[in-house]
Amino acid sequence: MIDTGDSLSSNTTELEDDPVFQAMRLNMNRLVKHVKRKMFMLNALPMIWEKVVPEILKKVKNQENLLEFDVSFLFLFHLLHFQFLTVQIIIFQKSLISIDPSLARSRYSKLVSECPKCSLIDYKPLFYNNSTGTWRFYDVENRGLTYFTPQNHLSFHGLERVRKVYTGICDNFGE
Structure with a gap:
């Protein structure tokens, strides 16, 4: 099974040659031939580390440094290449984003x-906060109200936040 977030294979430098992208294109072409007007695709979001979601409320309540918490990587992968061996060193960071x-x-x-x-x-x-370069999936003003569940689904509050996206699509669909 492939994931759209899978890294490029070691011998691939262009998306055209990427097996994941080729599989995505194949699936899109299979589907789009059955579409009369428009096919919508949801762009990728970071995967949230489910074990950290319960920590949001505590961090907001204790007024901890939320910028550190919002750091965009849970794991930093450093690959050291030797002749026939790749060693992977994993540095752990306690942040909300896992992928x-x-x-x-x-x-x-x-x-x-x-x-x-x-x-x-x-x-x-x-x-996404452009000024800090981080994703934020909770509302600080509302005491850490989260927009996603630990299972990476939108919460009720998250659904309300994205409602305007779909309202805009519906309003402009006839154009």
């Missing part, structure tokens, strides 16, 4: 650019 979505987002952008019937739905403007 960075950058590569998956690049794959989706390229996929949508190749498909005239496709449109990308993106939650990044709602959950």
Whole structure:
């Protein structure tokens, strides 16, 4: 099974040659031939580390440094390449995000650019802070109210936050 966030294989440098992207393209082409008007794809979001979600309320309540908590990587992977051996050193950080979505987002952008019937739905403007360069999936003003459940689903509050995205799609669909 593939994941859109899987890293590029060691011998791949371009998305065109990427087996994950090729599988995504194949699936898109299978689906889009059955679409009359528009096919919507949800752009990738970071995967939230479910064990840290309960910590949000405590960190907000204790007024801890939330910028450190919002750091975009849970694991920093350093690969050391030897002749026939790859050693992986994992440095643990206690943050909310477990998987960075950058590569998956690049794959989706390229996929949508190749498909005239496709449109990308993106939650990044709602959950990403450009000034700090971090994702924030909770509301500090509302005492740490989370937008996602530990299972990486939108909570009721998260659904309310993204409602305007879908309202905009519905309002503009006839155009």
